[in-house]
Amino acid sequence: MFLNLDTEILTVFEDHLKYERRYSPHTVTAYISDLKEFFEHYKKEMFSSDLSLVDSKIVKHWLMTLKTLGCSPVTINRKLSALRKFFKWAMTKGGIAKSPTEGIKNVKKPVRLPQFVPEGKMDELLDNMPLFQEVDEGYRDRLILELFYDTGVRETELINIKCGDVDRKNLNITVHGKGNKTRIIPISKELLEKLQPLFAGLNDYLFRTRNGKKMYAKLVYRIVKKYLETTNSVTQNSPHILRHSFATALLNNGADINAIKELLGHANLQATQIYTHTTYEQLSKIYKQAHPRA
DSSP: OOOBTTTTHHHHHHHIIIIISOOOHHHHHHHHHHHHHHHHHHHHHHOOOBGGGOOHHHHHHHHHHHHHTTOOHHHHHHHHHHHHHHHHHHHHTTSOSSOTTTTOOOOOOOOOOOOOOOHHHHHHHHHOHHHHTTSTTHHHHHHHHHHHHHHOOOHHHHHTOBGGGEETTTTEEEEEOGGGOEEEEEOOHHHHHHHGGGOOOTTSBSSBOTTSOBOOHHHHHHHHHHHHTTTTOOSOOSHHHHHHHHHHHHHHTTOOHHHHHHHHTOSSHHHHHHHHHHHHHHHHHHHHHHOTTO
């Protein structure tokens, strides 16, 4: 394969991400955008369209340029990840013998404790029935919040839950996560009973718009944001905050961190351990408030 920007190389790689790796549409869009950005930088700096000539120096120069422009470590690392995947794929196709990203490490990022809604505040929100009766879809909206909080699923996972994924006999939901990986999450009998009015055909989506169509990310975000803002608990009001709230609640109530890892669908324990810091912060605060010599 000849790696040249003037060919359809990016389209071929995009198909690889979509159909072979089965990445989410959001991830594919982000990676392709990052690659286009790098390619423009490469053409501008090297006056070449031959990607087989890319070396680690030009990659490092691009990363430094991004840092100078004020890009966050998270953004820079994502762009670097896009390059890694592209050149690794190019190696399998015989386009290059060695990836120019080899040996380049991720930018260190400051540890940010995840925001979460305290258990008491979540109970107040979900028990505030008049709040959800203000809109026609209030019953559905409340269950969206409750399912997020009770299961810790990601936004895309919730959107893609079908009625057939809910095992009413064994009280669990099969969730299709990142990389097309599936996991089974237990649910309570009470939550199952609340979900009953939403059930349709096995292949129908559990949560649907008022027109009966599949929910979409922006709508779910707006729903969650609207109700979380009433709690005045967090500065961010995204569905991911409910995922953080789920994990923190489990940890605070004695759940094993390895079990939480499996429930969240994390690939490694390191991603889950950040919640132990959140718990420590809470314990530290309680200690300082309660102990007479603190």
